[in-house]
Amino acid sequence: MGIHTYFRSLDDLERIIRCPGKFKFEEHSVSAHSWKVVQYAKTLADIEEMHGTSIDWKKLYEITSSHDYGEIFIGDIKTPVKHSSLELRSLLQKVEEGMIEHFIEENIPEEFKQIFRHQLHEGKDDSTEGLILEVADKMDQVYEAFSELQRGNTEKEFIAMYRNAIVKIKNIQLHCVDYFLDNILPDMVHEGTFSTIDIKRITEEALAQ
8 A cells, every 4th residue: 555556566567568479579668668758758858948849847757757657457558459449549548547546546645646646647638748758659669660670570560560650750740750750760760771671661651651
């Protein structure tokens, strides 16, 4: 009971492996993913600030560091499955939110309950911080998939993950997205030149969509 229970539950995020059931040269836990999303988001927010955008840094850190906490209860559901229909996505979100609420009610002291409800809610929205979270989350999908493609992993799911994440990112209207597309992604593609998989072609197809 108490905050101790929440802190102990964080260990579970280290044991949940992303993209389960597929061959991977390197496995990534939800915990590692969450940490990387925070790192991406920091730099993305810096880029936004350079262009005069106001950033609520407290909100940004809260939503990026906690955005996948609910996977403790439902596991990592593959993105193509999770987003196969709006109805399914909505149902999964309701289940996740319900289980988080139950956890808070059962374990979190009264004086902290509202704080935890605020911090563990779905952070992706139309605010600048919510959009940065969306971009950072998809960027980690790009990097995870790229790492597999670069090593010659021909699992179709990683090709789809790489392509779909780039498509999602490029349709978000932020200055940091422009920077990613113009400066970061080209470096990534160049690094993947010697892969047995044509990463450049897959990237160009994604950008053309």
